[in-house]
Amino acid sequence: MGPISVRNFLKENLNFESVLNDFDMLQRKSKGAIQRAIKQGDLDVSIWKSYVQGAQEEIILAKIEGIQLVNYQELSYPQRLLTLHNFPVIIYAKGNLKLLNAKRSVAIIGTREPSKFSLERSQLIIQYFVSKGYVIISGLAQGCDTYAHQVTLANKWKNDGCVGCRIRSADLSTR
Known part of the structure; x- marks a missing residue:
């Protein structure tokens, strides 16, 4: 999910935590590149969960490093x-x-x-x-x-x- 997609989600006042944890909501609310990736089979619930987990790990590592x-x-x-x-x-x-x-x-x-x-x-x-x-x-x-x-x-x-x-x-x- 790129910066423009993230900003679009935030503009729509969606609960971002819900989007991270609810792939069905992502499917319903997404547009553009995300919707294309879902339709082409490049993004599914397991891939999405791995992205979310990777982001959470990145946040933890940044905090450990004082970043x-x-x-x-x-x-x-x-x-x-x-x-x-x-x-x-x-x-x-x-x-x-x-x-x-x-x-x-x-x-x-x-x-x-x-x-x-x-x-x-x-x-x-x-x-x-x-x-x-x-x-x-x-x-x-x-x-x-x-x-x-x-x-x-x-x-x-x-x-x-x-x-x-x-x-x-x-x-x-x-x-």
């Missing part, structure tokens, strides 16, 4: 994400949630295999924005994203990693 799940209806959710058509319903966050909505922030993104020149330029760009009071944001992906966080952490600058899933690298989530 907060922030849903799009909470004030701490990054408000700029709400301008996207297909924004995530939940993000995983660890650390200072206020940074998610810093007035001055810039996202550093790039290739997974940056050249030495790219890294040098990235550092200059990061230093410039930090000197102007910006929070550095990135998605924690390999390459330029990771480098942005390494530079900001090494210099004790404010940075924020935004991910749509639980961080599975213990080393990275600790830092």
Whole structure:
């Protein structure tokens, strides 16, 4: 179930717990991709139950790791994400949630295999924005994203990693 389907269910004021536990209700109330998956046999009650169980396990693991799940209806959710058509319903966050909505922030993104020149330029760009009071944001992906966080952490600058899933690298989530 994607973010748009989840938001549609919530707009209809359906009891989401009921939908999670009642596949018949899901069949009756769903539209679009979910309805197609059911009709094509790609989604049935046993598959649905396994998805729900997996989600519940994910929530438990996130809590054990000290990771907060922030849903799009909470004030701490990054408000700029709400301008996207297909924004995530939940993000995983660890650390200072206020940074998610810093007035001055810039996202550093790039290739997974940056050249030495790219890294040098990235550092200059990061230093410039930090000197102007910006929070550095990135998605924690390999390459330029990771480098942005390494530079900001090494210099004790404010940075924020935004991910749509639980961080599975213990080393990275600790830092």
